Amino acid sequence: MAATFGKQLSVTSTNIPGLVVFDLPVHGDSRGWFKENWQREKMSALGLPDFGPVQNNVSFNDAVGTTRGIHAEPWDKWVSVATGRIFGAWVDLREGPSFGEVFTTELDPSRAIFVPRGVGNSYQTLEPDTAYTYLVNDHWSPRAEYSFLNLADETSAINWPIPLADAEISVKDLAHPRLRDVTPIPPRKILVVGASGQLGLALQQEFAGLSHVEYATRTDLDLNAPDIDGARRWRDYGVIINAAAHTAVDTAETPDGRRAAWAANVTGVAALSRIATANGLTLVHVSSDYVFDGAIDRPYREDDPVCPLGVYGQTKAAGDALVSTVPRHYIVRTSWVIGEGKNFVRTMAALADRGVDPRVVDDQVGRLTFTGDIAAGIRHLIESDAPHGVYNLTGSGEPMSWAEVARRVFDLTGHDSARVTGVSTDDYFAAATAPVAPRPRRSVLDLSKLEATGFRTTPAADSLATLLGV
The missing domain is CATH 2.60.120.10 (Jelly Rolls)
Incomplete structure (x- = not known):
């Protein structure tokens, strides 16, 4: 030889x-x-x-x-x-x-x-x-x-x-x-699951014009279907972005809501994790500050132990654990999400215009996160080939309480912010007749790991002003 x-x-x-x-x-x-x-x-x-x-x-x-x-x-x-x-x-x-x-x-x-x-x-x-x-x-x-x-x-x-x-x-x-x-071979496809939700819509904007990115709603792809493993030729894909979730935190405390939350946030995630592992795909999964109890007086890091308070947080923590077993994964942990459609900011702006003086919780502190930032951050992680693992991704800048956010909305829309009255979480829900999910009181997430990859999110105050057109 x-x-x-x-x-x-x-x-x-x-x-x-x-x-x-x-x-x-x-x-x-x-x-x-x-x-x-x-x-x-x-x-x-x-x-x-x-x-x-x-x-x-x-x-x-x-x-x-x-x-x-x-x-x-x-x-x-x-x-x-x-x-x-x-x-x-x-x-x-x-x-x-x-x-x-x-x-x-x-x-x-x-x-x-x-x-x-x-x-x-x-x-x-x-x-x-x-x-x-x-x-x-x-x-x-x-x-x-x-x-x-x-x-x-x-x-x-x-x-x-x-x-x-x-x-x-x-x-x-x-x-x-x-x-x-010769027709050039396109890159492996990216599949966005949950394409009709707030984040799914932002991802459609982020990847607009890219023919290798596909979008699926629950109608297109039922993650709990028994034939999910054969639903597509999965080896043609390189990345699955899971933007689907059951996010009705209070409804999750009811019997029907609990079943729905576990089906979407755990059983469906288990199917995606299995598919990604079997076919060598990268799985991007969006997580939540609700996996923490909000009891520590500093920003949460990615390696802090989870300690969810309610059903929604428990299902998100369980989903994170499943995704962490996938060899190629990004768990993107975020908080206080604001996107297209009805959201807290638009609700406050509408109340201000209608002359309603709202009572707003002032003992929950965190950062608003706009879906455009989440979508751009996900794309950055994928395209920069950042090390796999968990990344916190929220708006940047000084943390605020929900009451402070509401007052800023009133100011930006030309209304008197003194019309907003701050109340404790316990007082706000004292008269509730339906189940109420426990909320983490501090939801501030440390962004240094994400920033080390070269990506910085927009200050939440700037995104707030942009959304309100001022």
Whole structure:
């Protein structure tokens, strides 16, 4: 064999993003040789994505000059040679600035290459009896969408060591299109679940114009359906953003509400967590300050232990625990959400205009969070490839009580803020006849972890003024 014995395991980048070549240690003696063809722990430490292979294929080639490709499949590949030697050629067929980039090299048993989804893969055998092997992270499916490029494409201008006229090539490969006629492969799809809610609408605005982002309401995708695992070809997706939740905190304290809250916030989240884990997806899940009891006198950090007071908070904490088991996850913890439709700010503005002098709770302190900030923060985490985990995401600036927010609304709309009377939570709900959920008294979340990734939210006071048009 032509492989070199005794190499150190090492990795070399190429001009195609994500396409990397590995030198593999091969140990030999008079009996033959041995190598670790793929070793998850060692190769991940060198930067190889933990791509989760599910299938191992071998292509045996009798003669020199056997030429296959150029095929771009919707999965990642780990390509190596068991016996013999090949000349490999790879062409980036993905949407983006690197579309059409070409990389070529030789592979023998001491070299391997990681081929990301959407990069066209081809090779030509340089020795007889060559065994070409590859691991892939999806099972073959007739529903999978491929892209192809002609081996003789003039733009790519691959310098095949054996002229194509003298090579063994299939009829199908000879008929593939030139680069100018290739449809670029789009990125893996993003699915927004809960697309009709306040946050879902903000996410639609944030990702407007991106064809690879899809949106699903409960009508489109029932997370509690028994066939959820087969509802879509999940391997075509890269990210699921879960913007769906049962957020009626007081209703959750009733028997029917409790069942609905657990179904949406736990059972549905369990299904998404299972799907994301099984298919190697990133799961983005929106959490709440209600997972805390509000008893500490400092901003809550991401690693503070949860201690929910009511049913809603308990279901959100349970959902967070499920999502935390997904290898690729972002739990985005927020508070006091303001978005499209009816919300506290619009209610206060309407009361001010109608001459109503409201009584507003003054012993709950936190920060307003506008859905535009949440949507932008989620996009930032995904696109910046921030470390997975929990992130607090609220509006920035000085915390306020609900009564202070109401007074600011009155001021900004030209009304006398003294018309707002502050009351305690206990007094406000003293006459309530329906169940009332316990509220955390301090909901201030520490934003330093999110800010360390390069994202800063808008001061809540500025967003408030923008919403009111002043």
